[in-house]
Amino acid sequence: MRKKIYCNFCGGKLVEKFFEGRDRPYCETCDEPVYENPVPATAIVVINTEGEVLLVKRSVEPKKGMWCLPGGFMELGETPEQCALRELEEETGLAGKIETFLGVMSNNSPRYNTVLITGYLVKNYSGSMIAGDDASSVGFFDSDGMPEIAFDTHKSFIRIYFSMYG
Ligand SMILES: [Zn+2]
Incomplete structure (x- = not known):
């Protein structure tokens, strides 16, 4: 730290x-x-019509090379929803619409000490998928074929989605 x-x-x-x-x-x-204080961030569970979850492969530390949900840190003047949709577009090329709030949780971070993450669900989106910003690859995965997820909080948001809406 x-x-x-x-x-x-x-x-x-x-x-x-x-x-x-x-x-x-x-x-x-x-x-x-x-x-x-903790640093606020967002994560987005994007679900396609097959019920698969959108993941991005991280091209930056921490956890470079591992997969996680799209998301990132809030900028000044942004709402959490705006942050979530901006990060989604930057990392995946997709423009989305927030379906619902999934939850809020915190995790320890070696760099930021404590990060506060708000999770959202997106089911409506448009555009063509292209990895950008902090992502080297992007794709939809079904719940059985998912790679290891980089962050516990992201795992929890995926679990919340499947337990409440899946
Ligand atoms: Zn001073």
Whole structure:
């Protein structure tokens, strides 16, 4: 886990200080803690008419070379739904419409510490499938023929889909 060393606002060196119930990076010049929070992200379960799940093969770390759901980190000013559909289009070329919310969960990440992931279901989509952005390959898989999934949260969203809607 990488640690912040300098204050974003004044450039001063941060110290570690017990503040509001836990040790936090603290800037003594600004007299403020640097609050650190989970990073919000989305994941999308896209289902085709055969009931298969859309997966992308990761072309970047972490878990490069493994398969996962399309998805990624929210940008400032975006809603989670906009983030999900943007990531879907960037990674697979498909324009989708959100069917329903599947759930929200968190996972530990070596880079971001804690990631908060919102899952959505997409059944209506258009466009031609082409791997892009952080994906080297993209394809639909049935529940029996699925490769190993890179992230436990993504596995859970697939499980939620099959238990509730499959
Ligand atoms: Zn400062």
